[in-house]
Amino acid sequence: xxxxxxxxxxxxxxxxxxxxxxxxxxxxxxxxxxxxxxxxxxxxxxxxxxxxxxxxxxxxxxxxxxxxxxxxxxxxxxxxxxxxxxxxxxxxxxxxxxxxxxxxxxxxxxxxxxxxxxxxxxxxxxxxxxxxxxxxxxxxxxxxxxxxxxxxxxxxxxxxxxxxxxxxxxxxxxxxxxxxxxxxxxxxxxxxxxxxxxxxxxxxxxxxxxxxxxxxxxxxxxxxxxxxxxxxxxxxxxxxxxxxxxxxxxxxxxxxxxxxxxxxxxxxxxxxxxxxxxxxxxxxxxxxxxxxxxxxxxxxxxxxxxxxxxxxxxxxxxxxxxxxxxxxxxxxxxxxxxxxxxxxxxxxxxxxx
Amino acid sequence: xxxxxxxxxxxxxxxxxxxxxxxxxxxxxxxxxxxxxxxxxxxxxxxxxxxxxxxxxxxxxxxxxxxxxxxxxxxxxxxxxxxxxxxxxxxxxxxxxxxxxxxxxxxxxxxxxxxxxxxxxxxxxxxxxxxxxxxxxxxxxxxxxxxxxxxxxxxxxxxxxxxxxxxxxxxxxxxxxxxxxxxxxxxxxxxxxxxxxxxxxxxxxxxxxxxxxxxxxxxxxxxxxxxxxxxxxxxxxxxxxxxxxxxxxxxxxxxxxxxxxxxxxxxxxxxxxxxxxxxxxxxxxxxxxxxxxxxxxxxxxxxxxxxxxxxxxxxxxxxxxxxxxxxxxxxxxxxxxxxxxxxxxxxxxxxxxxxxxxxxxxxxxxxxxxxxxxxxxxxxxxxxxxxxxxxxxxxxxxxxxxxxxxxxxxxxxxxxxxxxxxxxxxxxxxxxxxxxxxxxxxxxxxxxxxxxxxxxxxxxxxxxxxxxxxxxxxxxxxxxxxxxxxxxxxxxxxxxxxxxxxxxxxxxxxxxxxxxxxxxxxxxxxxxxx
Numbered sequence: 001x002x003x004x005x006x007x008x009x010x011x012x013x014x015x016x017x018x019x020x021x022x023x024x025x026x027x028x029x030x031x032x033x034x035x036x037x038x039x040x041x042x043x044x045x046x047x048x049x050x051x052x053x054x055x056x057x058x059x060x061x062x063x064x065x066x067x068x069x070x071x072x073x074x075x076x077x078x079x080x081x082x083x084x085x086x087x088x089x090x091x092x093x094x095x096x097x098x099x100x101x102x103x104x105x106x107x108x109x110x111x112x113x114x115x116x117x118x119x120x121x122x123x124x125x126x127x128x129x130x131x132x133x134x135x136x137x138x139x140x141x142x143x144x145x146x147x148x149x150x151x152x153x154x155x156x157x158x159x160x161x162x163x164x165x166x167x168x169x170x171x172x173x174x175x176x177x178x179x180x181x182x183x184x185x186x187x188x189x190x191x192x193x194x195x196x197x198x199x200x201x202x203x204x205x206x207x208x209x210x211x212x213x214x215x216x217x218x219x220x221x222x223x224x225x226x227x228x229x230x231x232x233x234x235x236x237x238x239x240x241x242x243x244x245x246x247x248x249x250x251x252x253x254x255x256x257x258x259x260x261x262x263x264x265x266x267x268x269x270x271x272x273x274x275x276x277x278x279x280x281x282x283x284x285x286x287x288x289x290x291x292x293x294x295x296x297x298x299x300x301x302x303x304x305x306x307x308x309x310x311x312x313x314x315x316x317x318x319x320x321x322x323x324x325x326x327x328x329x330x331x332x333x334x335x336x337x338x339x340x341x342x343x344x345x346x347x348x349x350x351x352x353x
Numbered sequence: 354x355x356x357x358x359x360x361x362x363x364x365x366x367x368x369x370x371x372x373x374x375x376x377x378x379x380x381x382x383x384x385x386x387x388x389x390x391x392x393x394x395x396x397x398x399x400x401x402x403x404x405x406x407x408x409x410x411x412x413x414x415x416x417x418x419x420x421x422x423x424x425x426x427x428x429x430x431x432x433x434x435x436x437x438x439x440x441x442x443x444x445x446x447x448x449x450x451x452x453x454x455x456x457x458x459x460x461x462x463x464x465x466x467x468x469x470x471x472x473x474x475x476x477x478x479x480x481x482x483x484x485x486x487x488x489x490x491x492x493x494x495x496x497x498x499x500x501x502x503x504x505x506x507x508x509x510x511x512x513x514x515x516x517x518x519x520x521x522x523x524x525x526x527x528x529x530x531x532x533x534x535x536x537x538x539x540x541x542x543x544x545x546x547x548x549x550x551x552x553x554x555x556x557x558x559x560x561x562x563x564x565x566x567x568x569x570x571x572x573x574x575x576x577x578x579x580x581x582x583x584x585x586x587x588x589x590x591x592x593x594x595x596x597x598x599x600x601x602x603x604x605x606x607x608x609x610x611x612x613x614x615x616x617x618x619x620x621x622x623x624x625x626x627x628x629x630x631x632x633x634x635x636x637x638x639x640x641x642x643x644x645x646x647x648x649x650x651x652x653x654x655x656x657x658x659x660x661x662x663x664x665x666x667x668x669x670x671x672x673x674x675x676x677x678x679x680x681x682x683x684x685x686x687x688x689x690x691x692x693x694x695x696x697x698x699x700x701x702x703x704x705x706x707x708x709x710x711x712x713x714x715x716x717x718x719x720x721x722x723x724x725x726x727x728x729x730x731x732x733x734x735x736x737x738x739x740x741x742x743x744x745x746x747x748x749x750x751x752x753x754x755x756x757x758x759x760x761x762x763x764x765x766x767x768x769x770x771x772x773x774x775x776x777x778x779x780x781x782x783x784x785x786x787x788x789x790x791x792x793x794x795x796x797x798x799x800x801x802x803x804x805x806x807x808x809x810x811x812x813x814x815x816x817x818x819x820x821x822x823x824x825x826x827x828x829x830x831x832x833x834x835x836x837x838x839x840x841x842x843x844x845x846x847x848x849x850x851x852x853x854x855x856x857x858x859x860x861x862x863x864x865x866x867x868x869x870x871x872x873x874x875x876x877x878x879x880x881x882x883x
Contacts, residue, residue, distance in 0.1 A: 221746050222745040225733065229726065240721070241705070241735060
């Protein structure tokens with residue numbers, strides 16, 4: 001039957017494409033590392049030794065590996081917070097702000113309901129965190145849907161508002177007795193449990209679960225189909241009866257909720273308290289990762305892992321090579337430019353019509 | 354609204370003097386250009402003389418725009434040659450065209466609203482200095498403006514100008530940059546009647562000064578009043594070329610739409626005694642056209658079950674908007690819209706579709722399909738509720754496939770179901786949309802240019818499907834440019850011109866000529882009953 005050959009041809013095409021994609025990414029990575037190596041050479045450092053140091057400090061030991069995972073988890077969650085809206089053509093640059101608002105509301109829950117047991121308090125904090133993030137994303141989403149303002153601008157601008165609100169609450173009301181810039185430590189029931197004495201906590205499960213859910217929804221469900229239609233051709237989607245505006249608002253809020261979950265994870269797991277300006281760009285990192293991986297779930301996992309290795313290992317470069325931490329940003333920026341330039345190393349065969 | 358142009362008799366007498374004795378400033382020979390689906394230009398020969406207004410007429414899709422875009426360097430011809438003053442030239446880009454002093458006035462202008470008139474014009478000047486002497490530019494503008502009656506306030510920002518004034522600026526821009534051959538693409542489409550008169554005055558004086566003017570238009574009356582020479586394109590080739598003195602409306606309509614009357618095999622007449630409630634009722638509906646969209650004005654239309662209502666008109670006169678209005682894409686600014694007997698002014702598209710509205714848009718690629726999805730996924734898009742299982746958590750692709758195969762069998766079409774829609778040919782894409790929209794018994798079908806891109810057999814199947822649906826009590830709004838198709842299929846016909854219904858007939862009451870007149874904005878011989 002025609003459709004059998006059809007399916008088969010499609011299957012070989014897909015596997016071929018995957019192989020090509022993997023190869024392409026590896027080459028791009030090598031190119032980024034090579035360019036960064038040149039910069040290291042110019043600074044008078046030994047690039048090979050630097051890369052060996054990074055590798056040893058991260059993948060060379062169980063502790064190093066666990067630290068990579070700790071760094072990776074917020075990246076995974078924030079990347080999904082960007083990738084999901086990007087599927088309906090929305091550019092959510094506001095993850096950083098949504099993360100702050102999520103953390104803020106979750107912290108309020110942790111400080112208020114101190115008497116609750118962990119099985120009740122943690123879900124409540126998750127809910128509050130997601131609510132905070134969603135509320136912060138609602139404005140850009142709604143303004144976009146009524147055709148008033150572009151969500152890219154509004155969500156980006158709100159990023160500088162949210163940390164100020166959090167700081168205001170901490171400095172004004174929530175700070176602990178000994179500090180001015182952070183709350184008292186949360187009660188143990190408000191802390192996400194950690195695994196095996198490492199700093200890896202339950203948020204890893206959130207992140208992986210979220211990634212799987214994201215992949216499943218996009219691939220198999222009715223909503224995934226409708227969202228792909230909106231992302232693929234909003235005009236046609238509307239004429240086919242798909243409620244475009246409802247999706248724009250809803251998905252933006254959902255992206256915000258996911259960002260809020262990342263905020264909740266950070267304060268409940270990593271810090272155990274709410275600190276003014278606690279996030280130094282986790283949201284932006286998620287944006288970077290989502291675009292580097294073109295919103296693909298597997299890609300998000302791989303890129304997050306890689307970026308986590310680089311940032312964690314970068315800390316060590318300060319010690320061994322005497323380099324400022326900022327040089328790591330150069331490497332990340334190089335990688336971003338190379339991916340966005342979409343170099344074609346391999347000529348792909350055109351699919352036959 | 355037919356323009357009420359009137360020209361001084363002196364201009365008219367000059368216009369009638371033929372200019373054949375001269376050498377053409379521009380001559381196109383054997384221009385051929387093929388697009389994936391159509392032969393847009395088929396060995397077109399065209400001579401343009403200085404001091405002449407040459408009108409290029411033809412339906413949409415006749416190949417006028419393609420020809421002009423070849424002349425202006427946007428497209429390259431597959432074969433054929435262009436000579437200027439007898440010397441062969443190569444035009445590979447708009448810059449080449451401008452260097453050969455060919456200038457084009459587009460339908461949507463290319464002015465920068467935030468800059469002043471003088472600045473806009475300065476930007477386009479070929480001899481612009483590094484340090485701009487705006488005063489000198491201004492002087493040149495004023496000189497030229499005085500000469501051709503194109504007075505304009507040159508220190509004003511373009512954003513503050515009316516459309517008519519912006520057009521003046523565009524013309525000044527072309528003249529100041531040294532264009533000798535002016536291509537005007539439907540220049541009167543955006544103008545008010547008095548502005549149209551003014552524009553033709555300007556064109557007439559430019560002609561006297563030896564400019565060559567190519568005028569693309571649908572409006573026959575204007576052409577007959579101002580053009581010196583007419584070339585009519587049909588289906589990509591030259592149908593006729595004549596002097597204005599030899600032309601009249603009847604002759605032009607015959608050339609544009611084809612002479613032959615169709616062998617009409619009209620469907621059995623609907624039972625006129627029994628009038629059920631209308632499926633779609635529009636009463637006094639006016640819409641607000643945003644941007645390039647046409648505004649519909651005061652539309653009264655009823656579609657009854659088992660009836661095909663044909664909509665004739667030159668494209669861009671409100672057909673797209675009428676279809677979108679029926680579906681719910683654009684809201685009524687005024688008036689009443691009822692669907693299946695119920696108030697529907699604020700009905701969502703999804704709800705309309707649930708109630709049985711099918712929609713075949715004029716452009717299946719842009720308006721109906723998602724290119725990066727497979728055909729099967731595209732087929733599921735209009736009725737996701739029908740195929741979703743476990744309250745949305747999974748999709749029943751076997752059911753989609755079954756519906757698709759039933760539909761394909763009924764129409765005797767074949768389609769690869771697992772290919773991306775992007776890689777379908779235009780005809781297959783149209784088949785995909787037809788299968789999706791006409792399957793599963795719709796109650797109202799809004800169908801635009803249904804048979805566009807289809808071969809003869811698929812065309813017949815699609816028409817038969819519409820007639821079958823009609824037989825089953827479905828109402829059909831059939832939008833088409835193909836008069837033959839409209840006359841063959843429709844129970845009633847309406848004609849749209851500039852967003853208004855300018856004629857409503859049964860096919861028996863009228864003929865190609867009358868409809869053709871109305872489509873092009875001329876007054877009908879027999880008064881249209883409205």
